[in-house]
Every structure is written in structure tokens, then in C-alpha cells.
Amino acid sequence: MLRRAALPVAAASFCLALVTAAPASAGGGICSRGPAWMSVCADSPGDSGTSNDSKPGRGGGGKPPASGGGASDWTDTPACAITRLEPQPPAGHPLWQGHGPGDGAIYLNPCLGAGPDGVRNMDLMGAAFWSQNAPAPAVDPAVLAQRAVDSMLLSGPAIVSPRGDGTYTVGVPVWMWVSQSQTTWGPNSASASAGGITVTATARVSRVVWSMGDGSSVTCTGPGTPYAASRGMAESPDCGHRYKATSARSPGGKYQGTATSTWSIDWAVTGGGQTGQLTEVRQSAFTVAVGELQVVGQ
Secondary structure (H helix, E strand, O other): OEEEOOOOHHHHHHHHHHHHHOOHHHOOOHHHOOHHHHHHHHOOOOOOOOOOOOOOOOOOOOOOOOOOOOOOOOOOOOOOOOEEOOOOOOOOOHHHOOOOOEOEEEEEOOOOOEOOOOOEOOOOOOOEEEEOOOOOOOOOHHHHHHHHHHHHOOOOOEEEEOOOOOEEEOOOOEEOEEEOOOOOOOOEEEEEEEOOEEEEEEEEEEEEEEEOOOOOEEEEOOOOOOOOHHHOOOOOOOOEEOOOOOOOOOHHHOEEEEEEEEEEEEEEEOOOOOEEEEEEEEEEEEEEEEEOOOOOOO
């Protein structure tokens, strides 16, 4: 059973009083335990702690208080991690909502009262709440997004051309293209859920970088155009290459190339709210034999 209560001004005074009695540097004050309380404690008179840079996690943790004389045992606790308030309020404090110490505990949810820029609001209304049992760990939507992406089984480009069993000619245009499927090109969508949150991610290939094996590379923003005999000696309109030397001196008599796809992924929490982007890279290998044009005399 979990209940949240609006935190009255008296609770803010309680926070300040505790900080004065147990500053963050002592390791026992609530400033070092919950970022949501830190904004209030930072302006506490007489608090002389020093600030340490935070290490933002994937969930986008905040920044340490900007004021030079503020509290600051700024921890690596994730921005939305629900933590137990230490020390607990004294018996009879409004936060207990009529319960007594030992009957559940008071917890902090730093997500509540956060501004759009991630900075904790000075208003602590709702940041602290009573719960009979320890709440489940908060879920980072970015972690769920990555879980959704992992379930897609994204693959490298499905290369159609150049063909490993084909023979190409020096100076003659080579057309590169790939076949398209959900796992090799997209769009590919998947969802992951935990803690009452569902995140849906959609992945698409945004570009393919072809390393041709001769020291050159070609970047294509599409899958490439399939070659047709009617095109003759024309160059590919969007993804092509000309070899300037034979592959005779390469291992196996073939150039060893790779096609590397970049997947651009957009994710969003179902029902609106937080969104983000991820990038994944996949690679496929190919070989291509390149020879010189042979002229047969009459």
C-alpha cells in the first residue's frame, strides 16, 4: 500500500533542521540521500559543504547546485530512484499520515516536483510519501528503450550487390544495393514494459557506409538502386563505385569490403511524456573480384 501526501511547509523546516544538525559532509543528513531535498538544503544558512560534480546516468541525472555555498554530497543516485528518507521523521510528524515509526517508512521520489530542465523544484510538495512496503525500484525509460531495441534482433545490411561470385571490371561502374527487411533495414518496432511503464522504439537505417576494400568508402543514404541491363554502362544514381585497379594482389584475388549500417531509433513512453533517440551500428562483409577488360583481337 502506497500513499503520497502533499508535503507542508513544516516538512521543509524539518529538512533544514536536520541538515543543520547533521550536515551532508557527515554522511548522515538527508541532503546526501535524496536529490529532491537537495534544492532546499542548498539554501540552508550555515551549511558549508562543498559541491562535487555529478555523473549523469542514462536517465539524465541532474547537475549539482550552482550556488557556491550550498549542500552537496551530490551522489550518483539515478534521478528517479526512490530512496528511503534517512533519518526518518520523528513520531507524530505530518508525513506519517497518522502512522507510527515502524509501521512502514517515509520515502523520497525525486522525480516529483522536477522542472522541465531536470533541476529540482524548490517546492517539495509530493516529493516525500509514506509507504507500508518498500516501493519497487523506479524504471528508467531509456533502459526499457534499449531492451526493446535488443528484442528487434537488428542485423547488418543484406548485400545483394556486389556479388561474391561475380567478376567486375576496372573502370566499369559497380552498383551497390541491399535488400530490405524489418531486421536489415526497417522500420522495425518493439515495446518493453516494467513498473507500469511501456516504451515503444522504432528503428530505421539512416545510412550505409561501404568500405570497398581498395581504400575508398562510399556513404549511401538509401538502400541503393538495383541494376538493370537496360542501364548499360551508366553509373548508379545513388550508390555506386568505380574500381581503379584489379584485385589480383588482394587475399584470394578479391577485395575484402564491409557495409556498415547506422540504425536511427526513436523511442517514446506510451501515453506521452518522455522521448529519446538511440543509435545502433551493424556490419556485413563482402568480397569482390575485379579484373581488367580483355580485348580479343580479330
